[in-house]
Amino acid sequence: MARLGARLLALAAILCSSASAASKNYTSSSATVHWLGDTPSYHSGVTFGLPWPQGKYWPGKTTFSAVSDTGNIQDLQSWTTGQWADGSLKWTGHAIAGSDHIDDQYTITASSLGYTSHSPSSVRRGKSTNTIAVTESLDATTVNTGQLTVSFPKEGNIVVSAIKTAKGKTIAENGRLVLQSQNWAPDSSDSRGNASIQYSNFGSSIDEVTVNQSSVRALVTVRGKHKLTDGAAHNPWLQFVLRFYLYANSSSVKVLHSIVFDGDADKDFITGLGIRFDVPFKGEEQYNRHVRIAGVDGGIFTEAVQGITGLRRDPGEEVRTAQYEGRELPDADTWDTRVTTRLKWIPTWGDYSLTQLTADGFTLKKRTKPGQSWVKVPSGARAEGLAYLGGATQGGFAIGLRDFWKRYPSGLDISNAASATGDITLWLYSPAAEPLDLRPFHDGLGEDGYEDQLDALEITYEDYEPGFNTPYGIARTSEIYLFAFDETPTSALLADLTTYINSPPVLVPEPEYIQETQGLGGYWTVANIDSDASKLLEERLKFILDFYRTQIEQRRWYGFLDYGDFMHTYDTDRHTWRYDVGGYAWDNSELSPDLFFWMYFLRTGREDAYRFAEALTRHTGEADVYHIGDWKGLGTRHGVQHWGDSAKQARISQPQYRKYLFYLSGGDERIGELLEELLDTDKTYGILDPDRKVRTDGWSPSPNSTVAFSLGTDWSSLAAGWLIEWERRGPRWQEAKKKLTNTISGIANLTNGFVTGSGLYDPETWTLGPPPADPKNLGNVSVSHLSAVFGLPEVVSEAIAYLGDNLPDGFKDAWLDYCYYYHASAAEQKARYGVSFGSQSLYQAHSRLAAYAAYETRNTSLALRAWKDFYTGDGIAANASWSVTHVNGSASLVAVDEVEWLATNDIAQYGLAVIQNLAYIPSALDEYGS
């Protein structure tokens, strides 16, 4: 309650400060950021994003400062992540350093300088008490945070050569990637004796190291491939990007680990993927060496390499307690000599292995050394993914993986802990698991040519085509944390760090503030429960999020590649989602659930919504999209495997889905890279014809030739990418701006605007003209229910606002017409376009288009029609029962909740309709209801 009060006060402060700023003609105002969820007990530096209203602050002429709610001035690094069309700041990224003292919220004040700077970026430094130092030598980049020093070699196979604490202790060395693969996956345990299977081991091989430094944060980016170290010959492969984030005063490092699968699914089976560090032990007594592994709910496995507890003879309580607590043991001379004389008989345990092969259980085992039997340690359900190895006097090292059990099969190995050098391996893919099998799930079923494939689509809804079910080019990003300690940390601290890696602290602005700036569009408003009708709608949106969160858990939608996604359609007979039916299984962003979940976060500020949407974006942006090769920039339609369906389309890789996390995170560099990759999507039309199976005009793609594409699903995706690049002022922003404005003019120029359905795009001149069906632009009519359900309304609304007065004439009218006429009466359609649109669908979804047009044209009868379409159109029926049914007993494999009528397509578009209708035409809801 106090917290809420504080936030409201802060909001009042924002409003007051901008009001007073206006009267004093002094442009300075502030925004408040608070922690998502509870204030964390630990953070080691955070980056966050803030939006600003158009025309207020300018890059190079604005300084930012940060003060916490208790009056502490924070060191702040600030930079521009997005600009309005006039060049003013739209989004900024900010970093604050790690600190022991964590306040609940921070006020960021922007102040305009009185002079013009020629610097295009606005990196400004607060006065620095704790800055980060980067030194470059011929062969390494070294970053010193004040608490630790990390060295990054510029070439070779070691990505981190050493991590040292401020006291000069080297606690980890030789950080390198490990990859294991084999050329065949045995079909059954009977064929394990197949002597011709070839095994290969790989390590990292660096291609490039770059560093981006400021006073508060340093980002070291290491790119490379995995190169053979031993085993059967194999080319370097599985390209990687490692992004190391280091903050001033921080004793930890965040690592974003990204790989792109560039192998052959039939002969490159990943059997292990991880990162390994050596931990030096020279001189540390065996009984002063400690192993800590996170278990369940804050539990920590607490053992020493040579245990002196539980023995037949007692070394003394002080000795035992010191070992359990990880402190240096008292001098051995002070122990009971019956123990010290027999220390040599107490085994040392050098190896430990935690394996999480499913979301439901992990095993933990240890052994003295290779060649001896493993001994089982009591295990558990969901390990939280952190391990520590170190010495009481020499310090130690911990490594953790966010969402460890959710991304099974994962693992943590500690080896050679009794030797002069121990090592610790974090497995993103555990070698104890079955090989990662990315082959197609069926053999083609004898489908011969397009005719068969289209016929099969009629029954399993899968759009199959040989050669298209390839994982070549998909990616995955994992979030890893490294920690350095001068001595063995307490288990309580390790438990805190375990919470930290699984719920990394996030600073976010108030929903009201984001809305006010329009930094993420003007098509949503903060949740409001002013009327019974809007209250009910809010409850339904909450129901959707809660239901999907529960489904993820009950249906075990977890796994290395899968986590983050959910499924498309339900099978009520079997009480299961259609995980095995061709085109129905993984959702792959179909009909924009990504937009719904992000908007739901924006309007509520709920932590669970943010974490849900973040995991979704990390999955859909990586595993459902191609990042290299001919199809780079295209996504794959929903199906049993994320990459299986032959519909490779721009609508699925829609950059708009990444935009929210990109800006809110302060410009996450991995997401930024994904957005850049998507700028080449238009090139794919020269190679792959999305309509190849249904084309009748004989057209075939060739590079640089004109292509007819949809003004809905295709253009909205391309346009989103161009707009974001323009906003970011990225390296290709002028090209992007031209492509966006040219195609906007092209659409405006079409006699029937968006109703034309498609246009002829010229990838050489970046222009868009009438489609081949209507070369003279006499007025083609081709309306598809799918055009506006992959981000088109959101992208168009943002583009119209962005271009403002420079919007090409006729474009807004073209869009308003589409919004109006999609579900106008047949007579009205005929009067306007000469023909009626016939029977369409997704009227509930399209009610938000009518709402937008009603708002823009102040048309109250259209507003009423929008609500009528929402309540009585298709989609989710007004009398649907918003409650779950529990299925248990022998009816299903495990007890589950289900909602028989619910499908992801419907809820995604329903949710977007609710949010946008409430934003544009809230008062018409009261009128409609009364």
Ligand SMILES: *[C@@H]1O[C@H](CO)[C@@H](O)[C@H](O)[C@H]1NC(C)=O
């Ligand atoms: C406000 O400041 C601007 C720019 O510094 C200046 O051009 C303008 O005259 C000022 N207006 C008033 C009312 O002082």
Ligand SMILES: *[C@@H]1O[C@H](CO)[C@@H](O)[C@H](O)[C@H]1NC(C)=O
């Ligand atoms: C830097 O870290 C140390 C140790 O954690 C802490 O005592 C100090 O307050 C920090 N300094 C700042 C400016 O946060």
Ligand SMILES: *[C@@H]1O[C@H](CO)[C@@H](O)[C@H](O)[C@H]1NC(C)=O
């Ligand atoms: C044995 O492995 C090879 C790959 O090296 C594979 O081609 C062959 O089919 C496998 N044999 C059996 C019986 O699985």
Ligand SMILES: *[C@@H]1O[C@H](CO)[C@@H](O)[C@H](O)[C@H]1NC(C)=O
């Ligand atoms: C460094 O990072 C900042 C913030 O992301 C960015 O604005 C800047 O362009 C980067 N500089 C280089 C040289 O990449």
Ligand SMILES: *[C@@H]1O[C@H](CO)[C@@H](O)[C@H](O)[C@H]1NC(C)=O
């Ligand atoms: C396509 O056009 C680009 C730019 O004009 C050119 O560099 C490229 O070689 C062309 N490709 C083909 C296959 O003509």
Ligand SMILES: *[C@@H]1O[C@H](CO)[C@@H](O)[C@H](O)[C@H]1NC(C)=O
């Ligand atoms: C608009 O159409 C006219 C004639 O139909 C043509 O001359 C002009 O180039 C077109 N403009 C754009 C931007 O396509």
